[in-house]
Amino acid sequence: MELIIALDGIDKKSAVELASKLSDQVWGFKVNDLLLEEGFSIIKELRKYGKVFADPKLHDIPNTVKNSVKKLADTGVSLITVHASGGPRMIEEAVRNSSGAEILAVTILTSFSPEETSAVYGVSNTKDKVLELGKLAESAGAHGIVCSPLELELLKKGLKKVYFLTPGIRLSRDTSDDQRRVMTPKEAKDGGAKYIVVGRPITESDDPQLVTQEIIKSIT
Numbered sequence: 428m429e430l431i432i433a434l435d436g437i438d439k440k441s442a443v444e445l446a447s448k449l450s451d452q453v454w455g456f457k458v459n460d461l462l463l464e465e466g467f468s469i470i471k472e473l474r475k476y477g478k479v480f481a482d483p484k485l486h487d488i489p490n491t492v493k494n495s496v497k498k499l500a501d502t503g504v505s506l507i508t509v510h511a512s513g514g515p516r517m518i519e520e521a522v523r524n525s526s527g528a529e530i531l532a533v534t535i536l537t538s539f540s541p542e543e544t545s546a547v548y549g550v551s552n553t554k555d556k557v558l559e560l561g562k563l564a565e566s567a568g569a570h571g572i573v574c575s576p577l578e579l580e581l582l583k584k585g586l587k588k589v590y591f592l593t594p595g596i597r598l599s600r601d602t603s604d605d606q607r608r609v610m611t612p613k614e615a616k617d618g619g620a621k622y623i624v625v626g627r628p629i630t631e632s633d634d635p636q637l638v639t640q641e642i643i644k645s646i647t
Contacts, residue, residue, distance in 0.1 A: 428616045428646050429454035430639070431480055433594070433626030434473075439465050443472050445630065449639055450476035455505065457482050457624055470502040478505040480624075484533055485521065486510035493520040500526040506592075508533050508573060511560040518567035532564030533573040537595030554578055558585050565589050571621070576610035579618030590621040598628050598642070616646045 430453045434442040439461065446456050455478030461469045462483060473479050481504040485492045492509060499507050509521050511532040521530045534557040535544060545551040557578045564572060565586050574582055576593040583591070593615045615623045625642060632638045 428620055429622045430612075430642060430646070431455055431457050431592075431622055431624045432629055432639070433457040433459075433482075433624050434461060434630065435459050435626050437461075437630055439469060439472070441630075442469070443476075445635060446473050446476040448636055452636075452639055452643060453477060454622065455479055457626075459483065467498075467502045470504055474503055480504065480506040480508075481528075482508045484508045484510055485517075486513045487517070489517045489520040492517050493524045496521045496528075496530070497524045497526075500524070500528045504528050506531055506571075509569075511564040511569075511572075515563060515567040518564055518569055522568040522570070529570035530568075531571040531573050531592055532560070532567075532569040534560040534564075534578070535575070537575045554581050558582060561586050561589070576615040576618055576620065576623075579615065579620060583619045591619060592622040592624065593618075593620045594624040594626075596623045596625045596628075598638075611645070612642045613645045 432453055434456050456473050457480040458469055459482040470479050481499050485495055496507055505528055507528050508531045511534050535553055541551050541553055544553045548556050550556050557574055558581055561572050561582050565588050571590045571592055573592050575595050579591055596612055596615055612623055629635045629638050
C-alpha cells in the first residue's frame with residue numbers, strides 16, 4: 428500500500444517545503460485547492476519530489492471533462508479524479524483522454540453523514556449507493572475508485588477490475604474535523620486499499636516527518 432500526502436489548505440511555499448522533506452518516504456502528493464491558486468505550475472514543482480495526484484473531482488458534461496483531463500494529463504500527473512455520479516459517458520471520455528494518467532471515480536464524499544447522503548442521493552443507505560456508483564464507474568472503465576475505508580470490504584466483494592484509494596484516514600477513529608467515515612492507516616491496509624491519502628494529521632503536525640514515519644511503520 429502506498430501513502431499519498433494531501434497538500435490541502437496550505438500555500439505553495441509550505442507545500443513544496445513539505446514535499447521536499449518527505450520525497451523519499453511517500454508515493455507522492457495530492458493537490459486540490461493548490462490547482463486553483465497556482466495552476467499547473469504547482470504540478471511541475473511537486474513532480475521534483477514524487478508523483479502527483481490531481482484531485483479536481485471533475486463533474487461536467489463529457490466534452491468539458493474530456494478537455495480538462497487532456498490538459499491535466501499533459502502535465503504528467505499520475506492520477507486524476509472525476510465524480511462517478513457524472514455518469515458513464517463522462518467517465519468513458521475521461522479514461523479515453525487520460526494518456527498515461529489513471530482515472531479515479533469518487534463515489535460518496537467521506538465527509539457525508541447518512542443524512543447528507545439521503546439529502547443528495549435520495550437514499551439513506553450510504554453503502555448501497557457507494558456500491559452502485561462503484562459498479563457504474565467500473566463498467567465505464569475507471570482505473571480505480573475513491574471511497575471511504577469503511578466501504579472497502581463491500582467494494583472488494585462487488586468490484587473486480589478496479590483498485591481502491593481511500594481518503595478519510597485518521598490516526599485515531601476519534602476525530603473532531605469534518606470527516607465522518609474514517610479509519611486508521613492499518614485498518615485501510617487490512618481492508619485492501621492500494622493507496623491511502625493523509626492530509627491534516629501530517630500537514631498540521633508539529634513534526635510532519637515523524638507522523639509520516641509512524642504511518643509508514645503501521646502499514647509495512
